[in-house]
Amino acid sequence: MSETRTSTGQAFRATLKRDLLIAYKRKNDVVNPFMFFLIVATLFPIGITPEPERLGEIAAGVLWIAALLASLLAMDSLYRADYEDGSLEQLLLSSHPLYFMVLAKNIAHWLVSGLPVVLVSPLIAYMLNLPPESYLILFVTLLLGTPILSLLGSIGVALTVGLGSRGLILAVITLPMSVPILIAGTLTVQQTLNGASLLGYLAIMGAMLLAAISLAPLASAAALRISVN
Amino acid sequence: MASSVASTNNDPNSVPTIPALLDARDLFCERDDRILFQALNFSVTEGQVLQVKGSNGSGKTTLLRILCGLNDAYRGTIRWYGRAIESQAEEFYAALLYMGHRVGVNKVLSPLENLRWTCSLQQQVDTDELMVALAEVGLRGFEESQCYTLSAGQQQRVSLARLLISNAKLWILDEPFTTLDSLGVKQLEALLRGHADEGGAVIVTTHHQLKVADLRELTLG
Known part of the structure; x- marks a missing residue:
């Protein structure tokens, strides 16, 4: 009867579909980080200055930090429910490589928590008076950068999912790992204002994304095995 | 022996x-x-x-x-x-089919969706097969309800339906x-x-x- 066994691709799709379905049924988990992103970004003009020139200078950094914090807030829901109800054990015991199962969960998670932030970023950029020539590049850097944040965050969540009180430990693990992406993202956006060639900067971000896709799920998978043990 | x-x-x-x-x-x-x-x-x-x-x-x-x-x-x-x-x-x-203390049933998904995912980690399944298995474990009429509305015994039964389908x-x-x-x-x-x-x-x-x-x-x- 082994001819009815699923291929890894089918198991990957089933996991992706399941996680998207869960996100659709638990809209809070999707909407809260998104609202958090909008609110954090709006606090800066109130707290610092409403002057358009000065806002424009910090806009890229504000957007990136808000996206980073929103991603962190959304991370906790990635494996928690699965750990508590035993679905994670089923995932670990499937005959398919855990790498692909973790990748499917990460992709589903980014689609519902990262992508909305990327899509709304030009609107926030307009509010923060980012120079119009930077809109496109900001959008592209966030599109390349937020998946990296999700993939790195997944490692932290996988390590801490078995702990009773997670709280700040997740931020302490994840935020330092995110600093290189923050630097690359904001630097790329600032270079548009200096008129420098951007291909090199974008290539670095692309390389970071590829490295994260190929390595981070391996680390997450190993961390999940430790957490369940 | x-x-x-x-x-x-x-x-x-x-x-x-x-x-x-x-x-x-x-x-x-x-x-x-x-x-x-x-x-x-x-x-x-x-x-x-x-x-x-x-x-x-x-x-x-x-x-x-x-x-x-x-x-x-x-x-x-x-x-x-x-x-x-x-x-x-x-x-x-x-x-291998493992069923632990924690039955592996997601609370917001329905029995049908839960069973479809757990089974498709191992083998190809179609909806009819899943519906038959759920009816057989006594969950007829609950296939589309969200699992948090079910009792602990019913959630256990969602997990038991795997035994009917699995080739393990x-x-x-x-x-x-x-x-x-x-x-x-x-x-x-x-x-x-x-x-x-x-x-x-x-x-x-x-x-x-x-x-x-x-x-x-x-x-x-």
Whole structure:
């Protein structure tokens, strides 16, 4: 009867579909980080200055930090429910490589928590008076950068999912790992204002994304095995 | 092999002619400086049901998790068809069905969606097959309800429906009877018997007196 066994691709799709379905049924988990992103970004003009020139200078950094914090807030829901109800054990015991199962969960998670932030970023950029020539590049850097944040965050969540009180430990693990992406993202956006060639900067971000896709799920998978043990 | 009591056996020369489905030799496990079990030997062959017994905290769940590879804090060897599991992990996991304390049922998904996902980690399934299995475990009419509206016993039944669909050769079930009503208990016992008759093997922990022919017992602690 082994001819009815699923291929890894089918198991990957089933996991992706399941996680998207869960996100659709638990809209809070999707909407809260998104609202958090909008609110954090709006606090800066109130707290610092409403002057358009000065806002424009910090806009890229504000957007990136808000996206980073929103991603962190959304991370906790990635494996928690699965750990508590035993679905994670089923995932670990499937005959398919855990790498692909973790990748499917990460992709589903980014689609519902990262992508909305990327899509709304030009609107926030307009509010923060980012120079119009930077809109496109900001959008592209966030599109390349937020998946990296999700993939790195997944490692932290996988390590801490078995702990009773997670709280700040997740931020302490994840935020330092995110600093290189923050630097690359904001630097790329600032270079548009200096008129420098951007291909090199974008290539670095692309390389970071590829490295994260190929390595981070391996680390997450190993961390999940430790957490369940 | 007709003995119905524990096959604890320290003689290394007593290798059966057909390699056992799952064979554990000299297992040792320690937790918090307390030895849960040591020099534990047992095997299951096709068509056998092995009931693991023992008082609370005697390491039944730990033993099952060790057998599945979810826990690696042990010493000893576990062989699948005579070969180490690490050398054939894919075949082993394709032939394994594990049901733990936590039944693996997501609360916001419906029984149908839960069952579809867990089954498609192992094998291809179509909706009709899933609906039939859910009806058979007594969840007709609940297929599309969200699982948090179901009782603990009904959630357990969602998980039991996997047994009807799965092609897995080895079932490892941890306390599958706890939340079931008397009818559910009878149904599950029939499932275990049927699986053994078809040449499968079952390792199960329960305090319940199993009504299964040729039952083997392993007592811990």
